[in-house]
Amino acid sequence: xxxxDYPIDSLMYITSRPDIxxxxxxGSWLYDNNGKRYLDFIQGWAVxxxxxxxxxxxxxxxxxxxxxINPSPAFYNEPMTRLANLLTANSCFQKVFFANSGAEANEGxxxxxxxxxxxxxxxxxxxxTFDHSFHGRTIATMSASGKPGWDTLYAPQVPGFPKADxxxxxxxxxxxxxxxxxxxxxxIQGEGGVIPATAEFMKQLRELTRKHNLLLIVDEVQTGCGRxxxxxxxxxxxxxxxxxxxGKGIGGGVPLAALLAREEIAVFEAGDQGGTYNGNPLMTAxxxxxxxxxxxxxxxxxxxxRGEYLKAGLLKISADYGMNGERxxxxxxxxxxxxxxxxxxxxxxxELQPDGVLLNAARPNLIRFMPALNVTNAEIDLALGALRTVxxxxx
Ligand SMILES: *Cc1c(COP(=O)(O)O)cnc(C)c1O
Numbered sequence: 001x002x003x004x005d006y007p008i009d010s011l012m013y014i015t016s017r018p019d020i021x022x023x024x025x026x027g028s029w030l031y032d033n034n035g036k037r038y039l040d041f042i043q044g045w046a047v048x049x050x051x052x053x054x055x056x057x058x059x060x061x062x063x064x065x066x067x068x069i070n071p072s073p074a075f076y077n078e079p080m081t082r083l084a085n086l087l088t089a090n091s092c093f094q095k096v097f098f099a100n101s102g103a104e105a106n107e108g109x110x111x112x113x114x115x116x117x118x119x120x121x122x123x124x125x126x127x128x129t130f131d132h133s134f135h136g137r138t139i140a141t142m143s144a145s146g147k148p149g150w151d152t153l154y155a156p157q158v159p160g161f162p163k164a165d166x167x168x169x170x171x172x173x174x175x176x177x178x179x180x181x182x183x184x185x186x187x188i189q190g191e192g193g194v195i196p197a198t199a200e201f202m203k204q205l206r207e208l209t210r211k212h213n214l215l216l217i218v219d220e221v222q223t224g225c226g227r228x229x230x231x232x233x234x235x236x237x238x239x240x241x242x243x244x245x246x247g248k249g250i251g252g253g254v255p256l257a258a259l260l261a262r263e264e265i266a267v268f269e270a271g272d273q274g275g276t277y278n279g280n281p282l283m284t285a286x287x288x289x290x291x292x293x294x295x296x297x298x299x300x301x302x303x304x305x306r307g308e309y310l311k312a313g314l315l316k317i318s319a320d321y322g323m324n325g326e327r328x329x330x331x332x333x334x335x336x337x338x339x340x341x342x343x344x345x346x347x348x349x350x351e352l353q354p355d356g357v358l359l360n361a362a363r364p365n366l367i368r369f370m371p372a373l374n375v376t377n378a379e380i381d382l383a384l385g386a387l388r389t390v391x392x393x394x395x
Contacts, residue, residue: 018350025052028372028379030358038356041371041383045360046190046222046332049249049290051372056289057252064285073278079285086291090231092240093260097268098279102221102247103136105257108273109184109243110140112259113215116267117181121213124181126160128172132192133163133185135219144184147191166197169204176208182215182243183208187233190222193363194327194334202237209242215265217243221257222332225249226294226373229304229330236329249373252290256283294373303373306380307331310369313384321391333369335387340364341394348390357386 008021020032028051030038043051050057064079071077084096099105110127117124129135131146142150143157151157160179164171172183183205189195197205209216218241223233227249234241242265247257255277277283293299307330314326314335324336342361349357362368367387371379 018347027051027053028375036354036356038350038358039379039382039386040358041369041375042358042360043370043372044253045248046227046370047248047251048253049225049227049373050252050293051374052253054252054289054293056293057254057286060285060289061254061282064282067281069282070277070280073274073276073280077279077281077284079281079288080279083284083288083291086288086295087246087258087260090291090295091244091260092262093244094263095261095266097259097273098284099247099257099259099275100255100277100283101136102219102245102257103138103141104275105221105245105247105259106135106141106144106219107138108259109217109219109245110144111273112243112261112265112268113182113184113217115272116215116265119267121181122178124179126162126175126177126179127182127184127217128164128175128180129161129184130166130186130189131163132166132189132195133219134189134191135184135186136221166195167201169201169208172205173208176212176214180212180214182217184217184219186219186221186223187236188223188228188329188332190332190368191362193366194332194368196327196329197237199237202234202239206239206241215242217241217245219245221245221247223329225290226300226303227330227332227370229307230300231294233329250287250290251283252286254283254286256287258287299373303330306373306375306377307333309377310371310380310384313380314369317384317388317391320388328369331369331371331373331375334362334366335369337365337367342367344394345387345390348393349386352386352389355382355386357383359383359387 022030024031030040114125129144133146135141135144140158144161146163162175218234224246244260318325323338326335342364346359346361349359360368
């Protein structure tokens, strides 16, 4: 395939991509090189929380690009400090480290927990994680993940990540020993198929980790920044974790991530942690615009309302097609189907005419919805109507 006479085979193969090139985006819509438009319910993988090319983000990017792009991570800059202050003012954490990807933020969380264990827990280093969890694609975060097959893909793994079962507190308790330093989980397993940890389980985890003096780490790379209908998903269960990581939505589409910790946990010393681009003003200025828009009066209420609207539509489809319901929070939801045609559905929805719809099958038997948080009910109707058309075509 060629695009504007440039063959694209020079890109290293990592996955099969459709023969289209996206050239433009606006809100919930993406446009390809043939001028066809697509209603986007993937949004860069739950990344573009404010849709494509959000005006506030563009302005922040433009203004900052003219002022200062990168003074180096060894110096303070204004957007970095403002964004850190906004995050601590709106969470239970007092300290922030900025990174460039979710995996990198999680690596930081793992290092911080191990450092804390060395300092306060006799060198304890094991972090209990969960089956079907996803924490990133570096070697350590792959080792922390409970994705089937990842234990052998780039073996040997980084040791120290025993796996428990989500929503089964006894399975966590059984793994605790004197080497254990933390428990780490996604409040809603995203890549695993939108599987929420129950509020009761989160409370049990908090109690158990307090009892054994362990850190509770929430990976909110996918669930954070409004996605689950509250600014952070841990807030839904009324508990306060010790460490949180953010990615995806915090940058609204640009590479930005963060590691947050309570004051007494933030034990890095000079030279322990860093990164060339961390806290650079260009990306943190965009993150500042994103978070300011998310906490504007009424915005998160709107996310919850649209989440309920999507949920009602999915339940209706489930009932009409004899499926198994839906699950999720806010605008991270999944339709639980009664067959394994997820990948076929994704392909047919994209190929619909005149407008395609971009969907994701996190597993073959479910469709995951992660639209822009400012998607409209009319756009939700369009996406669900298209899904019905595709389901009918498969019947
Ligand atoms: C996407 C994701 C990551 C990895 O983020 P990257 O920016 O791709 O490194 C980590 N944890 C969760 C829960 C995610 O959804």
